[in-house]
Amino acid sequence: MERRILIITGSHRKTGNTALLAGWVADGARDYGAQVDLVDAAHLKYKSNGCTSCYGCQDSAEYRCIIKDEASDIIASMPEYDAVVFATPVYFFSLSAQIKLIMDRMYSLFKFKNNKFKNNLDKTNFAVIASAAGDMGSGLEMTGAIIQKLAGFIGKKHKSLLIPNAPMDPVRTATDLEIKEKAMDFGAELSQW
Ligand SMILES: Cc1cc2nc3c(=O)[nH]c(=O)nc-3n(C[C@H](O)[C@H](O)[C@H](O)COP(=O)(O)O)c2cc1C
Secondary structure, eight states, X not given: XXXXXXXXXXXXXXXXXXXXXXXXXXXXXXXXXXXXXXXXXXXXOXXXXXXXXXXXXXXXXXXXXXXXXXXXXXXXHGGGOSEEEEEEEOBTTBOOHHHHHHHHHGGGGEEEETTEEEESOSSOEEEEEXXXXXXXXXXXXXXXXXXXHHHHHTTOOEEEEEETTOOSSHHHHHTOHHHHHHHHHHHHHHHTO
């Protein structure tokens, strides 16, 4: 069956490492028959700069952030996908703020009550694509661990594509065939997940 994959990129650099990697992963997945949607979280129209902690989603019967903007539509669509993939540069040892803006509002896909919770992510697994100027210890491992934690929290699978020592100049990344192959292979893996 055709797998549906949502890749959310979180870098302002439209032709940077994150965009390159996400594009190659998408190509690799499409080569194996997956249907891939790419969303650029850095250039969506937001009505709020993150979760406002209003808890409106908890009072609502719907699994949807009650702040209606482009991000709420994308977050509400996540349960339709077999895999949601966060593509991010490492910023100060973690995910970029642009990805965190989306992640925090994923609270709306959960209903928390009496120390228990349910969610509507029945079929969705999670993955991360991250690049860093430094080595694995410069934030890549922690970035991978955040997505591992998210997936584990709801009993789902996770996968990581972590690229250390990524060239600061993406023009150099664009011609790095080793990184390209890794990313395309990762996309192929996601298509079979
Ligand atoms: C604000 C900022 C913070 C960064 N923090 C880190 C860091 O903590 N560790 C690291 O190895 N690289 C860090 N970098 C480098 C980026 O993670 C790296 O160059 C990445 O590949 C850029 O992706 P992009 O081209 O999609 O923006 C940082 C870059 C910026 C702009």
